Amino acid sequence: MTAARTIVITGASDGIGAAAARHLHAAGHTVVVVGRDPAKTARLADELGTTGHVADFARLDDVSRLAAELLAAHPRIDVLANNAGALHESYALTADGFERTVQVNHLAPYLLTRLLLGNVLAARGRVLWTSSAAVHTVRTLDPDAFGTPDPDARYRPLYAYAEAKAAGLLVMAELHRRFADRGLATAAFHPGLIASNFSADGDGIVGRFYRSRLKHLLAGPDAGARQLVHLAQDTTWEPGRYYERGRPARRTPPVLADAALARAVWARTEDLLASHVD
Template sequence: MEQQDDPRTIVITGASDGIGAAAARRLSADGHEVVVVGRSAEKTAAVARPLGAGHFSADFARLADVRRLAGELREAVPRIDVLVNNAGGIFDRRELTEDGHEMTWQVNHLAPFLLTQLLLDGLLESGAAVVNTSSVAARLGRFRPEDLGDDRRWSPQRAYGDTKLANILFARALARRHGEQGLAAAAFHPGGVATNFASSTSTPLRFLYGTRLGRRLMISPERGAETLVWLAEGTPGRDWRSGGYYEKKKPARTNPRAQDGALADALWERSAELVGLSAGPPAR
């Protein structure tokens, strides 16, 4: 895709490492203003400094951090053209956050849901795009909105797959609810990327991501960031369809439940309830 004539302001969460950092470097090189967000203030600053980029730190396991981050972004970044919800992880055991939510659900879905909602007025004003990093693991998603993080059926892989399905449903719900106001949204799978993902867990994924042989079978963060960059630089309606799910810069198949509008609405309403927000009017 050709470089954009008008540079965009692009906020990327989970950008202290992996595809978030790789995308920040590529988008900055393409002339965009990048804002880097990560959990570690030191690592986030190290990514941002060579780019001359703004940077903020927040721990998505604490919703108070998300609310603080939203306030700081509203103050320091008056216009956001693209919000990339890229932060996430897989966790070794079922654990509740200080907010009372299962960790995987809070970090991978509830925190980005809250951040997006708190920035929504500005995103609508700028006609922004929201890009959610999902995964092929969304095909495993089988959650019920009333039982997010249910301990009776919890496993690291199941919780991860459930939240990655939620990332797609959230993008599609954003497009349905706010598309007529100019907001676009999409989700994507970056591929199997050689990062530190799952390296601190005892899940089978640790042996894929944490061994030399496994990492040789995977792609670089730079390649993994290509679809993220394509979505961030593209024009919805011309280059990609709002509400879509993408792999390798193309529409992709995923869990059939990702097409369930009633499930997307129920997830939205339950998520709003859990983070203490109004769900707003129903999707059209």
């Protein structure tokens, strides 16, 4: 039997995150749920008899507060599952001055990882990212422009989402390069096309799809949660890789082959978040 672990899951108030939390709790782990919706997060925490935390990743101060709460409550963190994410179909800047999609999907998860990293390293733990097959569409990233897109350029929501997820993939690889020799295991995975509330409040084609009956043709959240559960508790997988369908992807996303780009995106992200990590 797998030893009991303390597992923090973001985006856990619904969908894949909630399904994974239930499975991991049933397996005997201490699951800490993080969500944006206070009522849903509290309901799941009560159901599991565990701790719930609320944070809006569109506000970096929320992420810093969340990290402080987690560090105070859980000196040992075995697994951080960066599952929170969203596809926003209109261009908007957050209160922090970043494009909303890149902040929610990359900058905020990076900040949380950075602030919790000492505790995860002390546990020789693992950091996981819920990614997307959309990363295959990204050939490269411009670190100098990353995080501060031109507001006059045409906003392409699907590509903005793909770029943000690709940035997370690069950070995952760079974390592996920097800290694997200290026992840290990292991975990212595509959960598949899942019937969830992902982007259901959007006003574009993606939002309309997730509100339509067609959504029910997709796999359920339990199917998407399987890889997260496997990566969180099993030891039979190879760290530093991107997974699809429970195994390393047959095609490596183009950006993942570029170690220099991973270092550049890491450095750029550090610069963008410098005031929050000092």
